[in-house]
Amino acid sequence: MITIMGATGATGGALLRRLTELDVPCRAISRTPDTLRAATGASTSVEVVCADAADPRTLRDALKGSTQLFLAMANSPRQAELETNAIDAAAACGVQHVVKLSAPAAEPASPVAISRGHWRVEERLAATGMTATLLRPYAFMHKLLLNAPAAAQGVLIGAMRDAPCNYIDVRDIADVAAETLLLPGLAGAEYTLTGPQAYSHSELARLLGELTGRPVRHINLSPDEFHSHLLATAHMPPWLAGHVVEIQQLAIARPESPNDTIETVLGRPARTLHDFLREHLHAFTATT
Ligand SMILES: NC(=O)c1ccc[n+]([C@@H]2O[C@H](COP(=O)([O-])OP(=O)(O)OC[C@H]3O[C@@H](n4cnc5c(N)ncnc54)[C@H](OP(=O)(O)O)[C@@H]3O)[C@@H](O)[C@H]2O)c1
Structure with a gap:
């Protein structure tokens, strides 16, 4: 039995849809199972169970009989x-076997606090003797939707200067996760996952302008200014604003370049940022 932790989330949700399409029976964990049941509808291949990772007893009940776990956990100070x-x-x-959604730069001295946490979890996972597949995707395309209201007003604000960023569609991450769960030969692999093309913020602003037909201006702030902007305008909690700043500084320190892992594993090209933005164009043009 495959169990998905994070099944209401972006990547876990996409994996749940993929396994359902493939008619693979699975179990999906949530702290709010009724919401998940409503989302899975009439599917008979999905067993929805309630568990909270803060309560190990509920986890043990939820994982009984599972042979494989997909683990995606929301970013938080307790992650x-x-x-x-x-x-x-x-x-x-x-x-x-555990397929863990991790991140780039998961190292003991990583400049990104969340990635240091991923490293500690990976170390623990390695010590259990279970086989593991580690997925290290770069920035999720759908997080760009957070920038949509500002982009609709004609600005794209960041602190990444002109560093290239490897945006990836979470559906591609989910498709790779499904392969690694269904093909035992892929256990033990570590996959760095990227989209097919890296974009700087200036290039992204230009692309948004082309697609929406309205100019979008890239504004680069200092890390401190950007942190204050995320607190004041995006109303992020301080730990999350700090995380976003760290990720953008990492992109400057370690310039990203696309790889062909998606194509190698899936036998088809990775989804493009161009197609993703076209799919969500309404969000980037809505003025209210
Ligand atoms: N965003 C990016 O650009 C990016 C890039 C690289 C790597 N990552 C990594 O991707 C991961 C996040 O993936 P995602 O965006 O797909 O997740 P997400 O949409 O934030 O969803 C996270 C899931 O975590 C579950 N969760 C939170 N607290 C829980 C708890 N106490 N017990 C059980 N489940 C809990 C939620 O389940 P319920 O609420 O239903 O219980 C939810 O389904 C993070 O590890 C992050 O570091 C993100």
């Missing part, structure tokens, strides 16, 4: 602790 709980529960329940 590493919650993921560690999930891994310990999986090991105690006899799970054999």
